[in-house]
Amino acid sequence: MLIIFGASGDLTARKLVPALFNLYKGKHLPDSFVVLGASRSNMTDEKFREKVVQESEFLQEEIGKEDAAFIKNFADKLYYQDLGDKYDGDYSTLTKRIEQLNRENGCDENYIFYLSTPPSLYEAIAKNLSEAGLTKEENGWKRIIVEKPFGYSLASAKELNDGLHKYFHESQVYRIDHYLGKETVQNLLVTRFSNSIFEPTWNRRYIHHVEITNAETVGVEKRGGYYDKSGALRDMFQSHLLQILSLIVMEPPINASAEEIRDEKVKALKSLRLMTDPDVLATHTMKGQYVASTIKGKKVKGYREEEGVDPDSKTETFAAVKFFVDNWRWKDVPFYVRTAKYMPTKVTEVVIHFKSPAHEVFKSQDAYRKDNKLIIRIQPDEGILIKFGVKVPGLGFNVEQANLDFYYSDLDSAQVMDAYERLLLDAMQGDATLYARADEVEAAWKFVDPILEYWSNEDVPTYGYAAGTWGPRNSDEMFDGHFGWRNPGKLLTDETGFCIL
Ligand SMILES: NC(=O)C1=CN([C@@H]2O[C@H](COP(=O)(O)OP(=O)(O)OC[C@H]3O[C@@H](n4cnc5c(N)ncnc54)[C@H](OP(=O)(O)O)[C@@H]3O)[C@@H](O)[C@H]2O)C=CC1
Ligand SMILES: O=C1O[C@H](COP(=O)(O)O)[C@@H](O)[C@H](O)[C@H]1O
DSSP states (O other), X not given: OEEEETTTSHHIIIIIHHHHHHHXXXXXXXXXXXXXEEESSOOOHHHHHHHHHHHOHHHHHHHHHSXXXXXXXXXXXXXXXXXTTOTTSOOHHHHHHHHHHHHHHTOOSOEEEEEOSOGGGXXXXXXHHHHTTTTOOTTSOEEEEEOSOOOSSHHHHHHHHHHHHTTSOGGGEEEOOGGGGSHHHHHHHHHHHSOTTTGGGSSTTTEEEEEEEEEOSSOOGGGHHHHHHHHHIIIIIIIIIHHHHHXXXXXXXXXXSHHHHHHHHHHHHHTBXXXXXXXXXXXXXXXXXEEOEEETTEEEOOGGGSTTSOTTOXXXXXXEEEEOBOSTTTTTOOEEEEEESSOSSOEEEEEEEEOOOSSOSSOOSOHHHXXXXXXXXXXXXXXXXXXXXXXXXXXXXXXXXXXXXXXXXGSTTOOOOOHHHHHHHHHHHTOOTTSBOHHHHHHHHHXXXXXXXXXXXXXXXXXXXXXXXXXXXXXXXXXXXSOOOOOOSOOSOSOOOOEXX
8 A cells, every 4th residue: 555645735646646547557556556645634535536636737638548437447546534633643543544445455564655745744754653553564564755855954864864764674765766767867777887888988087077967947836935945956966966976976786786786876975075165166066046038029037036936035046066076987087967947958968078089180170079978868858879970071081970879769668657657666566776775865965065055155156047048157167168068959048147146
């Protein structure tokens, strides 16, 4: 049984229920499987079913495709229990409901508790589950999935880990990071460790620098209140982007088990050189915020005008960090990672920039266009592209770049599972490989904390950039004159919005 706390919220309707529907449709769920939503709101089972189906755009589309009886059969697996006026009360009513559903549906006592509430409630919920006897594993396994953000800083992440560990063993805790559920993120491991052509060059001898971009075309939408306290560094960089980075940086695991892979990821995260010197932080980090602009004749709101955002906010919607990895493989190779809202195109990609050939036989005017690049496109158009030099036909030896590409969509079996679908299924199967372990999360916060502390200083500039552009006009300066960011899409406006906020 899957028991979702905070089931009246946005995530349940928009992500969890559609993922469960797809698992049901793909026959990945046992017949006895049921979902029990729990929150403070008062709702009947029927009302809960109607609500999640109505609020899920995905299910609305499915209603047009599937026959009504099929959708109803799925919806009938969803139940709801209100928790009274708080999450840290007595769970005896919840326990009785779980027992009743077990009897009625012939379920085992295998439970996943999915915490989809504000994180401040996680420990209280874990405590109440334990006091209600719902965490005992005598008659079946018990797992707890916790949503991001996992902490607000290293100290709060440690506190949260300690709080959960009072009631659940680490092997029962599944910290979700939906980027790890993306097919191409998982493919980073396969690309690296199942091909003997990449691994020998995957080091300081051949790689000049590594770039990771995560760009979104939307602003903060309805989540202004949450985002203004978080910012891009906490929202995306600490979690999703450092997870991707760890897969690029890590050493080969001895096998593909959850513990071996996660051991190597932790080692990678622990190798990140901490930046504490303000002079280094000033040149190696940059924060920005989108300001109003006009895109295709339409006025777009600036971040400070969004609902729930402080009109004087200095919270970053653009975060860029340059850093080094202190180990044998990566010594002196710079990593550039950026994430931002309201950029010209939605894209997440990793670009491995290889060094120029040791001896230049063929001179080229445009070194950037000549150097080899491996581009791993995480989304959209999931795939891999290798850029390599070819001779321009005709006289002389002029070099231009050609592409060798692979797109996931070209595979016959291209049925890419949604990230939540994959991760829920893994949790049901007890596979935690794609979930973050306590020490991974703490290692990531350890790297991020000094940057956040530096950014909390009023003197650190927050650069304005026009919504629809590739961030602050001066963001290439981090590259010390070497190339700059790869911007895979045209600007949506001529405005720069450049200013210091
Ligand atoms: N929505 C998204 O796209 C994403 C969400 N997440 C994370 O998932 C979790 C759930 O997100 P989401 O569904 O958007 O959150 P919501 O704000 O919609 O909250 C979920 C539920 O928690 C309960 N709740 C909200 N605020 C409080 C409060 N102050 N005290 C007690 N209960 C409260 C409410 O239920 P009730 O009042 O009925 O008890 C609410 O329906 C959060 O941790 C979020 O950070 C992560 C990634 C993306
Ligand atoms: O976790 C989050 O991720 C989304 C972006 O996810 P994607 O799968 O659409 O790339 C981001 O918009 C949100 O701010 C953040 O909390």
